[in-house]
Amino acid sequence: MTPKEMLAKLVSFNTESQRSNLDLIHFCRDYLASLGVESRLAPSPDGQKANLYATIGAQAAGGVVLSGHTDVVPVAGQAWTSDPWTLTERDGKLYGRGTCDMKGFDAIALALVPEMLAAPLKRPIHIALSYDEEVGCRGARVLIEAMAKDGYSPSAVIVGEPSMMKVVTGHKGGLRMRTTVRGHAVHSSRIDVGVSAVMVAGELIHWHNETMARNKAQTPAINGFEPPYSTLHVGVVEGGTAVNIAAEHCSFTHEVRCIPGERQEDYVARYKAKLAEIEPAMKAIAPEAGIDFEVTSDTPAMGPETDGAAEALCRRLTGDNGRHVVAYGTEGGLFQRAGWSTVVCGPGDIAQAHQPDEFLSVAQLEAGTAFIRSLIADLSR
Structure with a gap:
């Protein structure tokens, strides 16, 4: 299969994060x-999803991991002009959910396996496909643990998220939470004589604005990130009756x-301190009142490495x-x-990720293919 044919096959599997990815x-x-x-x-703890990993070439230490996720974001509510x-x-554009984010990279890696097998690889290539990246990088945690248990110790990991084939050495981390x-x-x-849960929530939401404003004022403006500071955001609010x-x-x-x-x-600790400041006044009015808080996902940032092997390889x-650094998160930090x-x-x-009519240009598919072919040649020397 060519990379384009493989991409067509992968896109045909509906692997929205709320669904199983097992067919793919x-x-x-x-x-x-x-x-x-x-x-x-x-597999995932419930067995409804799974990661996959495989090695092409000599079963030796080192080698390079080609990492991609298999889940995609939903299409519901989006105005697509094609299926x-x-x-x-x-x-010159290949449309379909996941073409850019990131089944294009997955397709290239899989389609070039025959070329990897035909090459005199001196160091192995490991393919690693995960589930649930879009909802907190859940699968990568299971995947990495399994690979480490099996003795994998790669010299480099290339996470094939869309970067226009630029070498990205840093991205922000993602901390997701729920407060009730x-x-x-x-x-x-x-x-x-009452305690309005909505008004208390409003005060906590405002804490996010205040904290982000302090970050903006205190963070150096030139660090490569857009925006250059850590951001806080409240995405969904539900509450109230009348x-x-x-x-x-x-x-x-x-x-x-x-x-x-x-x-x-540190952000969790500061937020918990805010909760501890607010809660006593609530309970003084109604003992049953209070605040429940949980961290639902904690994905670390990825930072530039000193003399990083992966960076040196990809620059070469x-x-x-x-x-290059980016604001979006990936499994790279894990x-x-x-x-x-x-x-x-x-x-x-x-910019095409998560959008209606998501696409990957044919030129970028070809550039990614040339990159993996260069990797095969490099590992064969």
Whole structure:
């Protein structure tokens, strides 16, 4: 299969994060098996999803991991002009959900396995496909643990998220949380004897604005990131019954996107201190009132490495000597935390990710293909 044919096959699997990815994973397993390549699955705790990893070449230490995720974001509510699950080519662009983010890279890696097998590889190539990247990099944690348990110690990891084939050495981390405020409902005319969960939530939401404003004022403006500071955001708020009732419940989901060098656990500690400041006054009015808080996902930032092997490799292969960091998160920080040298380098423009009529240009598919072919040649020397 050519990379384009492989991409068409991968796009045909609806692997939205709320669905299973097993049909795609089983296809990849069977495809690799037909080429004589054994792969292993690392399933999710409930068994409804799985990661896949496989090695091409000598079973030796080192080698390079080609890392990609298999899940995609939903298409519901988006105005697509073609079927998102059918690869459609128009004007040099390949349309379909996941073409850019990031089945294009997955397709290239899989389609070139026959070329990897035919090459005299001196160091192995490892293919690693994960589940649930889009909802907190859940699968990569299971994947990395399984690979480490099996003795993998790669010299470099290339996470093929869309970077226009630029060598990205840093990205922000992602801390996702949920807060639920338990109030005490009363008629709004006697708000003095009630606890409005909505109004308490509003105060906590404002804390996010205040904290982000301090970050903006204190962070050097030139560090490569856009924006250059750690951001805080509240995405969904649910609560209240009527305008004349002090709300008994209110919950919201929120996040921090941390620049490398800042600790996400510090934000958790500061937020918990704010909760501890607010909660006593609530309980003084109604003992049952309070605030519940949980961290739903904690994905570390990826920072530039000193003399990083992955960076040196990808700069040599691409000729890109620029300094690139991105605001979006990837699984790269998890690989790096495991002690594996990591960069992000893949085909496509992140501006197309998650959009209706998502596309990967034919030119970027070809550039990604040339990159992997250069990697095969490099590992064969």
